[in-house]
Amino acid sequence: MKLHLPVDHVSDTAYLVALLRSYESERPDAKFRDPFAALLAEPKTAVLESKLSWKESGTWLMTARTHLLDRHIERLARQGSVQAVVNLAAGLDTRAYRLSLPENLAWIEADFPELLDYKKARLSHQLPKCSLQNVGIDLGDDEERHQFFARLAQRQGKVLVLTEGLLPYLPEESVITLAAELRNLPSASYWLMDVATPALIRSFHDQMPNSEPSQGVAFKFGPAEGPAYFERLGWRIEAFDSFVDHSECLERPVPSVLRGSPGALNLSGIALLSKRSS
Numbered sequence: 720m721k722l723h724l725p726v727d728h729v730s731d732t733a734y735l736v737a738l739l740r741s742y743e744s745e746r747p748d749a750k751f752r753d754p755f756a757a758l759l760a761e762p763k764t765a766v767l768e769s770k771l772s773w774k775e776s777g778t779w780l781m782t783a784r785t786h787l788l789d790r791h792i793e794r795l796a797r798q799g800s801v802q803a804v805v806n807l808a809a810g811l812d813t814r815a816y817r818l819s820l821p822e823n824l825a826w827i828e829a830d831f832p833e834l835l836d837y838k839k840a841r842l843s844h845q846l847p848k849c850s851l852q853n854v855g856i857d858l859g860d861d862e863e864r865h866q867f868f869a870r871l872a873q874r875q876g877k878v879l880v881l882t883e884g885l886l887p888y889l890p891e892e893s894v895i896t897l898a899a900e901l902r903n904l905p906s907a908s909y910w911l912m913d914v915a916t917p918a919l920i921r922s923f924h925d926q927m928p929n930s931e932p933s934q935g936v937a938f939k940f941g942p943a944e945g946p947a948y949f950e951r952l953g954w955r956i957e958a959f960d961s962f963v964d965h966s967e968c969l970e971r972p973v974p975s976v977l978r979g980s981p982g983a984l985n986l987s988g989i990a991l992l993s994k995r996s997s
């Protein structure tokens with residue numbers, strides 16, 4: 720896939736999704752409220768708004784994505800199905816501060832150290848709802864990632880691994896490696912992810928008027944078959960909701976410019992995976 724987002728570094732994408740969450744949060748009829756999103760996005764809001772005109776075209780997707788993920792996480796944590804959430808590429812996500820979670824839930828955020836330090840500083844007066852830990856790491860560095868997963872392997876209890884907004888920026892071989900590593904991590908019982916098909920990624924790219932097609936951060940992974948891609952990597956689909964269907968339910972309809980290829984868009988959404996028995 721030769722499409723790019725017009726930002727300088729992949730960690731800038733964390734500011735972009737925080738900005739999109741702030742748009743929904745500001746609405747009187749908001750489907751979720753992230754009270755920290757605007758504050759966290761603020762240093763890059765002006766530059767992102769000058770490069771991207773996604774307020775109309777991107778908010779539906781982030782609203783559906785956030786709403787679906789929030790519901791899965793609250794349900795699994797509150798019914799005691801998981802004792803820890805490992806948020807890989809946590810970025811400027813604030814669920815540990817804003818969701819209704821058991822106090823004894825362990826919430827482990829992994830992302831580049833500078834980004835997590837920035838978030839910690841901005842939220843220094845806030846109290847998380849659960850037991851929050853930050854792990855500054857380059858997830859693309861095999862050694863760092865193996866050490867991190869080795870520590871996770873020591874944990875008691877079941878872990879929900881969340882990879883929101885990470886997979887599209889990884890090369891396919893890294894996605895395959897990650898799927899195998901998580902499969903081999905005994906505590907990782909569930910994997911919750913957003914799946915973006917090439918049709919979805921292309922439709923977003925086509926709405927970036929100021930973007931150079933080959934400059935910025937590349938989108939590298941988008942399985943045409945949607946979540947079924949992960950079945951051959953040893954994972955089972957426990958639940959799948961398409962962004963298109965869920966956004967209709969939330970009365971955040973898909974913008975008309977994106978309605979051209981609904982079949983392909985329907986395979987983009989939120990998937991909850993568990994391990995297939997081998």
Ligand SMILES: C[S@@+](CC[C@H](N)C(=O)[O-])C[C@H]1O[C@@H](n2cnc3c(N)ncnc32)[C@H](O)[C@@H]1O
Pocket residue numbers: 729730731732733736737807808809810811812829830831834856857858859860882883884885888
């Ligand atoms: C689109 S953002 C999503 C952030 C967050 N999950 C959310 O949805 O708000 C992608 C995130 O992936 C992180 N990321 C990408 N490659 C990474 C790597 N090699 N190591 C650590 N984090 C990485 C970026 O820093 C960024 O925070």
